[in-house]
Every structure is written in structure tokens, then in C-alpha cells.
Amino acid sequence: MYKAPRGTFDILPQEQAYWKYVEGKVAFLCQLYGYQPLSTPIFEDSELFTHAVAGGTDLVDKEMYTFEDRKGQKLALRAEGTAPVCRAYLEHGLFNLAQPVKLYYIGPAFRYERPQAGRYRQHHQFGFEAIGSADPALDAEVIEMAQRFFFSLGLSQFSINLNSIGCKLCQPKYVEALQEHYSDYTEQLCPDCKVRLVRNPLRLLDCKKASCQKIAETAPKTVNYLCPECQAHFQSVQKYLGALGITFQLNHRLVRGLDYYTRTVFEIEPQEEGTQQSALGGGGRYDNLIEELGGKPTPAVGFAAGIERLILNLKRQKIAVPSLPTPAAFIACLGEEAKIEAAKLASALRKNGIAVIEATGDKSLKAQLRQANALGAIYTIIIGKQEMENRTIILRDMRNGEQKAIPQTEIITALKQGETA
Ligand code: AMP
Numbered sequence: 001m002y003k004a005p006r007g008t009f010d011i012l013p014q015e016q017a018y019w020k021y022v023e024g025k026v027a028f029l030c031q032l033y034g035y036q037p038l039s040t041p042i043f044e045d046s047e048l049f050t051h052a053v054a055g056g057t058d059l060v061d062k063e064m065y066t067f068e069d070r071k072g073q074k075l076a077l078r079a080e081g082t083a084p085v086c087r088a089y090l091e092h093g094l095f096n097l098a099q100p101v102k103l104y105y106i107g108p109a110f111r112y113e114r115p116q117a118g119r120y121r122q123h124h125q126f127g128f129e130a131i132g133s134a135d136p137a138l139d140a141e142v143i144e145m146a147q148r149f150f151f152s153l154g155l156s157q158f159s160i161n162l163n164s165i166g167c168k169l170c171q172p173k174y175v176e177a178l179q180e181h182y183s184d185y186t187e188q189l190c191p192d193c194k195v196r197l198v199r200n201p202l203r204l205l206d207c208k209k210a211s212c213q214k215i216a217e218t219a220p221k222t223v224n225y226l227c228p229e230c231q232a233h234f235q236s237v238q239k240y241l242g243a244l245g246i247t248f249q250l251n252h253r254l255v256r257g258l259d260y261y262t263r264t265v266f267e268i269e270p271q272e273e274g275t276q277q278s279a280l281g282g283g284g285r286y287d288n289l290i291e292e293l294g295g296k297p298t299p300a301v302g303f304a305a306g307i308e309r310l311i312l313n314l315k316r317q318k319i320a321v322p323s324l325p326t327p328a329a330f331i332a333c334l335g336e337e338a339k340i341e342a343a344k345l346a347s348a349l350r351k352n353g354i355a356v357i358e359a360t361g362d363k364s365l366k367a368q369l370r371q372a373n374a375l376g377a378i379y380t381i382i383i384g385k386q387e388m389e390n391r392t393i394i395l396r397d398m399r400n401g402e403q404k405a406i407p408q409t410e411i412i413t414a415l416k417q418g419e420t421a
Pocket residue numbers: 080081111113118119120121122123124125257279280281282283304305306307308309
């Protein structure tokens with residue numbers, strides 16, 4: 001028997017109500033803030049990710065799904081959402097539009113991680129990106145939008161962590177100070193952090209090992225190394241957040257897992273958990289990425305959230321989501337001729353926009369009613385020999401079991417009235 005690959009799963013019909021709920025909130029939110037949808041391919045040139053996210057990150061070093069196509073071109077399954085959006089922005093000349101260009105996406109991302117609750121090898125991300133403005137007001141708007149998204153879903157028990165990691169000018173000085181701090185503890189570092197210390201020191205701060213976290217606690221803070229421009233930007237972001245009434249916590253160890261971030265970084269964490277895979281979403285500025293990918297210097301800011309984790313939290317917080325629509329009617333029939341009549345009736349009802357499901361095979365009426373119930377049909381239409389002769393049907397209201405005979409010509413009106421009752 002084949003199984004879905006480790007770290008992936010099927011989203012069965014009974015789970016889909018959660019997905020539709022989240023997708024509906026996404027569409028509404030993005031419309032509210034003026035973001036337009038963008039869909040990018042599931043796979044990209046693998047260099048897009050290695051270049052954008054950079055070596056020394058877990059994503060590039062250990063987690064990408066790369067493969068060669070039949071012509072030997074190196075491709076990678078989408079590892080994250082921002083780099084493809086920037087690629088599309090450049091490829092389609094979106095820099096010619098009024099800036100910032102505001103785009104959003106929703107789709108799968110693939111990472112070879114150790115599967116556990118809330119961490120999968122295929123997960124789905126909703127993200128939005130505002131490209132072409134360095135205005136700190138936009139950072140605050142993006143954070144506000146992320147917060148509104150969680151509120152709109154009914155999630156309220158989360159906190160917003162905020163930090164600034166500076167720019168090309170000031171970050172190197174900070175990294176130097178960080179290396180100096182860590183060099184006193186080289187022996188105590190985990191094997192990964194020993195490599196990070198040389199290859200990508202910023203990543204030292206988000207190591208999940210308890211012994212490394214202890215060393216991170218006393219590490220120098222990025223905010224103390226910001227250049228005057230980055231400092232002013234960060235102050236301004238906080239001022240806007242204050243004006244918008246958004247509560248946040250400064251977290252000096254927040255650096256985010258990908259290398260393209262500059263200045264503002266933020267993460268949304270559920271309150272009751274302290275586990276490493278608990279971040280519901282995160283984002284920040286990436287002012288150098290478009291240039292890195294071959295464009296003109298173009299500041300940008302964005303956010304992404306994992307949908308599986310959102311749904312886990314919706315369930316954990318017992319938030320009810322609307323169920324998916326059920327059929328207006330199930331058509332039960334008794335006998336071969338009635339079945340033909342049922343097929344004709346189903347076709348006519350669907351032509352009128354009424355969702356129906358017909359019985360198949362030759363089950364007993366009891367079994368057919370059971371099936372109608374299981375499908376959540378509001379009504380069952382019963383057609384037997386007598387109904388065929390009288391050109392009537394029996395309409396059974398599945399909500400209370402009441403039933404009555406009505407002329408066939410009145411079915412559409414009766415169903416339409418019943419649906420809204
Ligand atoms: P990132 O691109 O790493 O910033 O991830 C954005 C969001 O996607 C995270 O905050 C999580 O909610 C979610 N996420 C990231 N990796 C995974 C994963 N392996 N499984 C499930 N969700 C994930």
C-alpha cells in the first residue's frame with residue numbers, strides 16, 4: 001500500500017472547512033489592505049533560493065528539495081514564498097508600476113525537516129509583500145495587517161515579537177561583536193553553532209539547543225549597533241505601532257531564519273507555548289533582496305504565516321468554523337423507472353442551480369435515507385411507482401423527518417424556500 005510521503009498529508013473533505021475558512025479570511029484581508037494575488041510556480045531555478053536565502057541557513061544547507069530535470073537544469077521545489085515573488089516582480093517589470101507594489105500568495109512550500117506537530121515537509125504558506133518603499137509606516141502597516149489577520153480568524157492569544165537587525169552598513173559591526181562574545185564559549189557550542197560562528201554568526205541567536213540559548217541570552221543586542229538611519233527607522237516603526245495601538249515585545253534575539261532580512265523583523269507567537277516550532281508567522285524588511293536578484297535597489301517588507309499551524313491553533317482554541325455547504329436534496333428512488341425519473345429530475349434541478357445527489361445502485365429506502373443523512377442533505381426527494389403515476393414526489397425534510405407529497409412542478413420553489421427557511 002502506498003502512503004503519502006513522510007511529512008506530507010492529505011487534506012480530507014472533513015478538514016477542508018478550515019482551509020476554506022482561512023482562505024476566505026486571506027482574500028478579505030488582502031482586499032482590505034490593497035494586496036493583489038500572485039501565483040508562482042511550484043518549482044523554480046534552485047539558485048533563486050540559494051542566492052536569496054543564502055548558504056549558512058538551515059533552509060539552504062539542509063532543507064531544500066532540489067532536482068535536475070531531463071536537460072540537467074537544477075530546480076528546487078518552492079522553499080519559501082518571498083524569493084519567487086521578487087523574481088516575478090523583476091521578470092514582469094512590476095517596478096514600472098506605482099510603488100509600492102502589494103502582492104499576496106497562498107500555496108505549498110517544501111522543506112526537508114524532521115516532521116513533528118506543526119512541522120511538515122510540505123506545508124502551506126500565506127504571505128504578503130509590499131515592494132518598493134522604505135517607509136517605516138509600511139512596516140507598521142504590515143505588522144498591523146498580520147495582527148488583523150489573526151484576529152479575523154478568531155485567534156487572540158498571541159504576541160508580537162519585534163527587533164531590528166540593521167542594514168549592510170551597521171550589521172557587520174554587530175556580527176563582529178557577536179563573534180567576539182561567542183568565541184569565549186566555543187567549547188560549549190553545539191556542532192551546528194560551531195559552524196555558524198564562522199559561516200553565519202547571526203544564526204547563532206536562533207539555535208534551539210538549551211546550552212546555546214544560554215549563551216545567546218548574554219549576547220550583544222542588535223539594537224545597540226544600529227546606524228543612525230536604522231535607529232531612526234526602528235524608532236519610527238515603533239511610533240507608528242504605538243499610534244495604531246499595537247502591543248509588541250522587543251525581542252533582542254529575534255533574527256529570523258532566512259538571510260535576506262534587514263532592519264525590522266517580527267514574529268507572531270501563540271502565548272501558551274514556548275516550543276521552537278510555535279511561530280505562527282513572521283516577516284520583516286528585505287531591502288537588499290531585489291538588488292541581490294539583479295534589480296535596482298528596492299526596499300521591501302512582508303510577512304508569511306503557515307496555514308497548518310494556524311489550523312492547529314484554531315482547533316486548540318476551539319474556534320468553530322462554518323461548515324461547507326451540503327446538498328439541498330438527496331434523490332431517493334425505488335425501481336428502475338423511478339431511477340430514470342430521478343436522473344432527469346437531478347439534471348433539471350442542477351440546471352436551476354440546486355445542488356443534489358442521486359442515489360446509486362438499488363439500495364433499500366432506509367439505506368438511501370441513511371445516506372442522505374450522512375451527506376447532510378436538507379431534503380430527500382423520494383420517487384416511487386405511485387409518485388411516477390401521479391407526477392408527484394415525496395419531499396422529506398431531513399431536519400425534522402416531516403414529509404409531504406407535492407406535484408413535481410413545485411419542487412424547485414419548495415427547495416428554494418426550504419433552503420432559506
Ligand atoms: P518562514 O518562511 O520560515 O518564515 O516560515 C513562515 C511560517 O511558515 C512560519 O512562521 C510557520 O508558521 C510556517 N512554517 C515554516 N516551516 C514550516 C514547516 N516545516 N511546517 C509547517 N509550517 C511551517
